[in-house]
Structure formats: C-alpha cells, structure tokens
Amino acid sequence: MSHPPPHPSDRPVRVLFVFAWLAGGPEEGLLRLLSQTLDPARFRIDALPCRLQDATLDPTHERLAALGITVDRAAYEMGFDDTVRYLERKIAGYEIVVSCQDVADIYPAMERLRHHPPLIEYGRSVVEAMAGPKHLTTRYVAATEAARAAAADRMPDRPEAAMLIPPPPGFVPPRWLQTVRGNLGQPPVPPEQATIARQWEALFDAVLAQTSAPPPGLFQSFLQGGFECSTQRLRSGRRVDVIAATRHDIHAESDYRQLQGFGMRTVRDGLRWHLIDQTPGRHDFASFLPMAKAALRAGTEVIWDLMHYGWPDDLEIWSPAFVDRFAAFARAAARVWRDETDAVPFWCPVNEISFFSWGGGDVGYLNPFAHGRGFELKLQLARASIAAMHALREVDPRARFVHCEPLIAIHHSAATGRPRHEAEGWHQAQFQALELLSGRLHPEIGGDPTFVDIVGANYYPTNQWIHGSHPIDIDHPLYRPLSDLLFELHARYRRPIFIAETGVEDDRRAPWFRYVAAEVARARQRGVPVEGLCLYPILNHPGWDDDRDCHNGLMTQGFVGKGRGVDPALAEAVAGFALHGQEAR
Known part of the structure; x- marks a missing residue:
C-alpha cells in the first residue's frame, strides 16, 4: 500500500518577509x-x-503571485492585537523571518x-535603523x-551584526528570461544583482548555522520504546x-x-494503580x-x-x-523506587x-463516561497531578516530571x-493542561512553573484536522509539518521536549517512523x-474496545525463539536511524 508523501512545499528553507504594508517599490524589487x-x-x-495601505495593492499581489511568492493577506482583516497573535503562530512555520519597514507587529509577536x-531586520533609512528594539x-x-x-x-554589544547590502538596482529578469540570456552567453542576471543575491543567500546560511540545538543528553537513549499500560474500565465494566x-x-x-x-535504553512503562491500591491506606507493590x-x-x-486512564474501583x-x-x-x-535504587526517577x-478529559468528560468514550464536564475533569486531573508532584518531591527532590500530552x-x-477565531481557540486549548500545571491558568489549584519539567508530545497521523470538517494527512496543503508544531511547543514553554508517543498500524509503521524522525531532526x-523519540506502543496489543490484535508496534505479542517477533520493515527503519548516528549517546 502506498502512503501520502509530505506536501512538497514544506521541504525548502522557508523565509517569511513581514512588511508594514506592501505597495511595490524597493520591497517588491527585493522579493x-x-x-x-x-x-x-x-x-x-x-x-x-x-496592513492594507490603500486600494492600489492588487497589482503588487498579482505580480508577486506570478513569481511564486505567497502573500498572506489574513492580517488585512485584523487589528493590531490579533495580528500579533496571528504572527506568533505564523512565524513558527518559518526557518527565517525578515522584517521590513520597521514593522511594529513583529517584536510583540517575537516577545510572546x-x-x-532568527530575525533579520531590513531597513532603508537611518530613521528605520534607529527605531524599535534590537535585542x-x-x-x-x-x-x-x-x-x-x-x-x-543601537547594538553596542554586537555592532558586527549590522551589515550593508544595497537594494537591487533596475529590473530583475524573470527565470525564463535568465534562461534566454544564458543561452545567448550572457549572465542570467546583471552582475550587481547576482552579487546582492549571493549576499542574501550567504546571510541566510550564516544565521541558519547558528540555530541547531545542543546534543541531546537528558535520557539514556534518544530512541525509546513505550509499553502500552492503559488500565481503564470500559462501559461494559471490564477492566x-x-x-x-x-x-x-x-x-x-x-x-x-x-x-x-x-538502541533503546530508555522506555516508557507504567504502574497499575488499581492493583497497588485495592485497600485504602494500604499499598501492595507486588x-x-x-x-x-x-x-x-x-x-x-x-x-x-x-496513572494511565485507570484508578481503584472504590474511588470516585x-x-x-x-x-x-x-x-x-x-x-x-x-519510596519503593528509592529503596531499590539511587537513580534519578522519571515520573509521568x-x-x-x-x-x-475530552474522552472521559466531554464525549463519554472513556471512564467516567461524562458529557459536558471536560474542563471540570481537566481541573481535577491537574489537581491530582500537582498533589502527586509535591509528594514525589518530598521523597526525592531530584525527581523529574514528564507530562505527555x-x-x-x-x-x-x-x-x-x-x-x-474558533479554529484558533480550539488549537490553543490543547495547552490548557500544561497551563494548569504551570500555574498560568487557574493558579489557585497550586500549579507552579517548575512542575512543567519535561514535555512529552504524543503525535499520530490523526492529530491534524480542519475545524468543522475532517482530519488531514501529510500530503494536504494545510498540514503543518511536525517540526513546526514542536517549534511552537518549545516556543511556549522553553523546556526539554521529546516525542513521547508516535506510531500507526500495519504497513504504514516504517514510513511514518521515517517521517517523524526526519521532522525531529529538522526541529533540532x-x-x-528534542531529547528523544519514543515509538508507542512498542509492542502489539489487544484493542481496548474489541480485543483485536493491533499491529502497531515494533514487537509482536508472540515469541519467536528467545524474543518476541518484530515487524521487519519497522525494524529496518529503526536500525537505519541508529546507524546514521542519530541516537543520543
């Protein structure tokens, strides 16, 4: 079976030019x-x-579109605050941002x-150069x-960061004319224009060279496996x-x-609360x-x-x-873990x-099978998580907290x-759990910034959709590359992150892993x-609702010789990942 390839527009280095307005002139010449x-x-x-300066801009937009430049006009319908919020999310999808005309909106967006x-400012006058912050x-x-x-x-600590690139003079030949000029033995573009273009390309390469993340080292291994450990009760009553x-x-x-x-020396696994806490006040860790x-x-x-969806039967x-x-x-x-080892514990x-909270509080899919109580359940789960983190720190102040969302x-x-605004609101709502734990939202429940320690991103092929419509896959023009979502997540919390869950069923397992691995490398x-990539589940398992054999892991439930069977295609993809030196140590 063939699977959709990533949308091709997401592969090059993406450069966003942000203007106060666009009405031809030198800015159009540079583009x-x-x-x-x-x-x-x-x-x-x-x-x-x-912003829209006047009604004469359509020819400029049409000329740029003819050159293959996408002009995003969404801000024309927005006020300043909405534009800043729009830019905040927009710029996560670009490797480089170039601001022109001392545009007032870009710094507030960056500061959020x-x-x-990397932000490159471009100015044509002393007035523009002197305006605005530069930090x-x-x-x-x-x-x-x-x-x-x-x-x-304005940048006394790094004056070398200010550089001179003259504006492009004269008419820039379109690509077809460059081909004709080349066939006639002439330079495709005038030498002065070619020099300016090379200066900009060198600048882009220089700023990109400074952006890579330091080598990962948080976990014992970068590549990880996660053992499905769900323990919820179904509506039928079966655990x-x-x-x-x-x-x-x-x-x-x-x-x-x-x-x-x-190469997986770090894994996700779970304790089963319902087995350990069957009698209030007594814990059996057998x-x-x-x-x-x-x-x-x-x-x-x-x-x-x-806690992985399940709790003791006697507890409301x-x-x-x-x-x-x-x-x-x-x-x-x-305490049990401390008695066994002095290793620093990692707890989710x-x-x-x-x-x-959605499955159990809004749509009645998971226990407690409620409807219309999703945020109430989210608050309760956040309270429980906060109380647990206090308890874990009391026993071992070194404890690390991993939140997988x-x-x-x-x-x-x-x-x-x-x-x-509806789509934007629902998109932003995905962060409510971390906002509660950090104390940014409803601080009265006791959240604290230090509780958001390590952020785990759970990502599957169904994680993007059009509001009011249907899910989209990686070949859809609206699909945002995973690397952009990781960038957005890190930009919000600036904490170590890792792919805590990713996987898919059947013969898409290997292609999906390769896509995620490539996007993780791109984000880094x-x-x-990004400190790790956890295949989840790592082991095929019975389906929650129907006990069918879910073929979504690297390993099978059955044994072949001394170990479990493996999916050959996914095993090859994982081995190739490790072979190219992309694991942590």
Missing part, C-alpha cells in the same frame, strides 16, 4: 530578486503585509515566544552605510490491563533487553516490584506512568478524596490529561463557514531541544 535568483529547491519566499526563528534581532541589514552605522549604534494482556509484566526483563538491541527490578537488572531507564474520580489518594499512592511509589503523573493542529478553512536544526 523579486530573491525569488528569481535563489534556488527554489533550497528556499521558499513568502510575504505577510500587516520563548524560542523564535531579538539576529542581523540588521541596511540599504545604506548611514543606516548600517545607525543600527550598529483493561494491557500490561497483563501482552504478558509484559512476566517478560519485562526480556522485553527491555530486546529493545536494547535496537505488581510493580518485579518490573522495577527487571529494569534495574537490564540497565534500562524507565519513565514510569502513575470527582471527589476530593481522589486527589488525596493519588498523592498518597505517588508518595508510596517514590497523569498520562494525557487533555485526551483523558497530545500535540495537535486545528486548521481554519473558509470553506467550512466557521470563523477563524531549528534549535528545538
């Missing part, structure tokens, strides 16, 4: 020069004017981000020596226990050692200790989930007692607060008839400190 001389396989030039693309400016390009000197004065169903609890050490053969000891014998580092999730019992369970688990208190993109399309090139 024309770069779009007609830079290699389109390497660079894509887009433009975003922030804790990580942003976020990577380079200042001046069209005159006087403007360059003025910009250098899901994926660890038991896959016999991972019995074969934990063998499973850990087999994954080490693929289901956990063999797995903990197996990990220690194998030398595998584990990120332990404390909406009650204050739920928070207290969960904190007591976390404290007891931390509550897996996927966002999905849990869905990473999604919700898109606006005019064809749906739904307003843009853009300065995003």
